[in-house]
Amino acid sequence: MNKKLTRGFPIQEGEASRQAHCDLPDGTYERELGREGFYGPVSHMHHKHPPTGWEKWEGPLRPHAFDLNNLNAEAISPWLAAPLLYNRDVRLRFWKLEQNMEYLVRNSDGDELLFVHQGAGEFFCDYGHLTFRDGDYISVPRGTVWRIEPTEACAFLMIENTDGMYSLPEKGMLGYNAIFDPACLDYPKINDQFRAQQDENPWKIYIKREGHISKVTYPFNPLDAIGWHGTNTVLRVNWRDIRPLMSHRYHLPPSVHTTFVGSGLVVCTFVPRPVESDPGALKVPFFHNNDDFDEVLFYHKGNFFSRDHIEAGMMTHHPCGFPHGPHPKALKKSMENPVKEIDEVAVMIDTRRPLKAVDSLWTVENKGYVDSWKGGEQ
Missing domain, CATH: 2.60.120.10 (Jelly Rolls)
Structure with missing residues (x-):
């Protein structure tokens, strides 16, 4: 993006937090709108309702979950x-x-x-x-x-x-x-x-x-x-050789967990780590848009703390074009009774160009995954 377009920024409009992912205005849900993955210009919206609180979804663009154990x-x-x-x-x-x-x-x-x-x-x-x-x-x-x-x-x-x-x-x-x-x-x-x-x-x-x-x-x-x-x-x-980057006062973006860089993709690894301890910091991945990249997560082992009904050997695909973030139960638990540590191990592949699926993959899809965010009000 042309840097001249963002010269003189950032700006603030209405009621907003002083720091991203921390001390959000009461009763609000933060959504990150970023470019070039987590490397480009970025803004943070504060909403009255969860950005994933949809009631009905129609059309081919949607989040997917696949159980590769059944392949x-x-x-x-x-x-x-x-x-x-x-x-x-x-x-x-x-x-x-x-x-x-x-x-x-x-x-x-x-x-x-x-x-x-x-x-x-x-x-x-x-x-x-x-x-x-x-x-x-x-x-x-x-x-x-x-x-x-x-x-x-x-x-x-x-x-x-x-x-x-x-x-x-x-x-x-x-x-x-x-x-x-x-x-x-x-x-x-x-x-x-x-x-x-x-x-x-x-x-x-x-x-x-x-x-x-x-x-x-x-x-x-x-x-x-x-x-x-x-x-x-x-x-x-x-x-097990990876020592993850952490901040007890701020939930770091997935890009800090980058393990390999390829042409048109990055591979990140999420490994066990302590959860943010600052009272005002988000303790689960923040709501964010896929505005430039498709995101794939392969779940290797552990308790996948931001997702419901996800087990080892499963894979999710969130195409570019809509917000995603923690499931309602995970977000509520992070606010009321957060865990001290997480033990999940997962591989994330972010791709610059849209991904297509082969027909055999649809046979192991959890078709109810798109509805798993329903009832997202806390």
Whole structure:
């Protein structure tokens, strides 16, 4: 946005709080109207009624909730797991794997980010071997050849940044070690396990390019590196390594929880933390509009304190175009009897362009989700 348009601002009209998300005028509900996610110009409205207090909803634009636990997502290859939500920048898949991959795969469309929702195992790739567990992110650069040997049944949320590359967020005045120290990033090793899997037997690589799969057969295992050097590699970090940014006097926006930045999307991680203790501070996510981004939340574990009837393995999608925020019961509890800490772990994907859903996703939708904000008066 042209900065000249906001020169001389902010302004205040009518009765308003001095600080966003704190000490709201009595009996009001705050709504944030922001641009460029939480990075651009922003205003805060104070309403007499909850911004999500709708009575009836018609038309295709609406909030969605999907129970991915009910998807038939078991497959020997990630390329057999159909995209659930997608646009030109991102493809989201949910993939379950219970047996060793018998061939190798390569994504030639973009970087792949695997979030390990369940299970554990061994990850072999061009760069070597690493062991993974539940709660890990595995960032796989475009063009990398890889395969997995599970030691426990696995379920992955896969986030492809089509024609893009993942990087870490800028930390600015927070310093190099904020959120998680880069020393927490693990990378594959040329170790005994990696060398032991090298053989002279035929191996196939299934390559995904523009949605089509090509198969290349080698008379040996292509994962035969004896060493490497450089800055392009697979990286692993666990949500347990993340030290969330917090303020006891102000509810921070989701952008402070950014874990990875891609082209046309950001990936954020919500992890356990203390709840704001200042008497006048909001203690649940504030009502806000989706004016530039679609928002997807994948729920990994814990008690999802701002949502009713949401369980681990579910995913919500709030398209751009309407306000959303805490459910009425959660908001009321935060005012009358707030918890001291929250234990939820969730992955948020914000996309700059609208997301489309495949037909199979509608079979696991909770169609009553849009009505779960009804009766929003406290």
